[in-house]
Amino acid sequence: MYAILGLLVGVALGVFLQPVMPTALQPYLPIAIVAALDAMFGGARAYLEHTFSDRVFVVSFVSNVLIAALIVWIGDQIGVGTQLSTAVVVVLGIRIFTNAAAIRRSLFHA
Amino acid sequence: MPEPPRRGSAEELPHGSADGVRHATGWRAVAQALLRPSRSHLVVAVILMLAGLGITLQVRTLATQQDYSTLRRSELIGILDDLTAESRRLEAQIVELEQTRDELRSGADSQQVAREEAARRREELEILAGTIPARGQGVRVVIDDPSGGVGSSILLNALSELRDAGAEVIELNDQVRVAAGTWVAGDGAELTVDGVVLTRPLSIDAIGDPHALSEALRFRGGLVSEISDERVGGRVTITSDAEVTIGSTRQVTQPRFARPA
Numbered sequence: 001m002y003a004i005l006g007l008l009v010g011v012a013l014g015v016f017l018q019p020v021m022p023t024a025l026q027p028y029l030p031i032a033i034v035a036a037l038d039a040m041f042g043g044a045r046a047y048l049e050h051t052f053s054d055r056v057f058v059v060s061f062v063s064n065v066l067i068a069a070l071i072v073w074i075g076d077q078i079g080v081g082t083q084l085s086t087a088v089v090v091v092l093g094i095r096i097f098t099n100a101a102a103i104r105r106s107l108f109h110a
Numbered sequence: 111m112p113e114p115p116r117r118g119s120a121e122e123l124p125h126g127s128a129d130g131v132r133h134a135t136g137w138r139a140v141a142q143a144l145l146r147p148s149r150s151h152l153v154v155a156v157i158l159m160l161a162g163l164g165i166t167l168q169v170r171t172l173a174t175q176q177d178y179s180t181l182r183r184s185e186l187i188g189i190l191d192d193l194t195a196e197s198r199r200l201e202a203q204i205v206e207l208e209q210t211r212d213e214l215r216s217g218a219d220s221q222q223v224a225r226e227e228a229a230r231r232r233e234e235l236e237i238l239a240g241t242i243p244a245r246g247q248g249v250r251v252v253i254d255d256p257s258g259g260v261g262s263s264i265l266l267n268a269l270s271e272l273r274d275a276g277a278e279v280i281e282l283n284d285q286v287r288v289a290a291g292t293w294v295a296g297d298g299a300e301l302t303v304d305g306v307v308l309t310r311p312l313s314i315d316a317i318g319d320p321h322a323l324s325e326a327l328r329f330r331g332g333l334v335s336e337i338s339d340e341r342v343g344g345r346v347t348i349t350s351d352a353e354v355t356i357g358s359t360r361q362v363t364q365p366r367f368a369r370p371a
Contacts, residue, residue, distance in 0.1 A: 003151055003154045003155050003158050004144075004158075005155060006154065006155025006156060006157070006158040006159040006162070007155075007158040007159065007161070007162045008162070009155075009159050009162070010158065010159035010160060010161065010162025010163040010164075010165075010166070011162040011163070011165070011166050013159070013162075013163055013166075014162065014163045014164075014165070014166025014167050014170065015166055015170075018170070019163075019167060026171065029164060029167065029168045029171070030168055032164060033161070033164050033165050033168055036160075036161040036164065036165075037161070039157075040158065040161060043154065047139065048136070048139055048140075050139075054153045054154060057153070057154060057157065058153055058157060061157050061161075081182060082182055106136055107136050107137060107140070108136075109136070
């Protein structure tokens, strides 16, 4: 319940306060969002499998986001930023699909 | 109150399930999470709020900004190169088209002048050749000779005098246009001009300066005195008119023998 409320509050804050993203961070925000999605799906899966731990969730969320952004940043520094962000998106996308499949299995048994 | 870190496992109670409810599975777990929020949910809520904030931010940024902001330097340079080459090509095309336009415009101008000149010359030549009707100030001469004493020589003389006085267009009896190829035949009773037999009384319409034309006919020994003479016994009436209209025309035949030299 709180989780959904939190998501709604975040969206509302973004819409109404219209915070401005620092230009230097803008290239990394999409990747960070994908990493956050991955962490969220992972958390949902863990919850449904009764292995959920908020500490693990928080740590995995933050570290996922930071590492994803870091990888892309390093890639930008050494000139393979585009390829590395593609790689990150692919890997995280695979994980998201795996987690979604697990969630689906525990919810629908199918 | 800090909660001890939990590793969720099948043996543990679900978060906040102090009432002893055992592990729910599937949809029941979802319903339980919705209905019985626990403290750890608050942490998740904060994290999800951050995620929602980030997603909104990104979506809004993409919606308001140009697509180019997400591109990398090499791609931007490529796009810039393309644009520069394209604009150079278009500029060259502009120059070329402007040149063509100027050429066409000057060509159209000179063509227009030539056409006007040609139209003017054609009107002059048509009046000269007698192929179109004409009007202007001039005189109308009526020759009444009951005895038929006006022959071809008198008529020819009259025409010559009128031409000499600057007659531009001459017409006989409102039916024969006098032009370069006009011929006069017959004597006395029957006068034929260009194959048309003239009936009496004769009339001559001429366009030109009315004063000069009437003087050309009235001078001593001229047409009027010749016809008024006893031998002919006719009468000449000369009327000046500010608007003489000559309606008869001639057909121009293609010359059979003459060629431009």
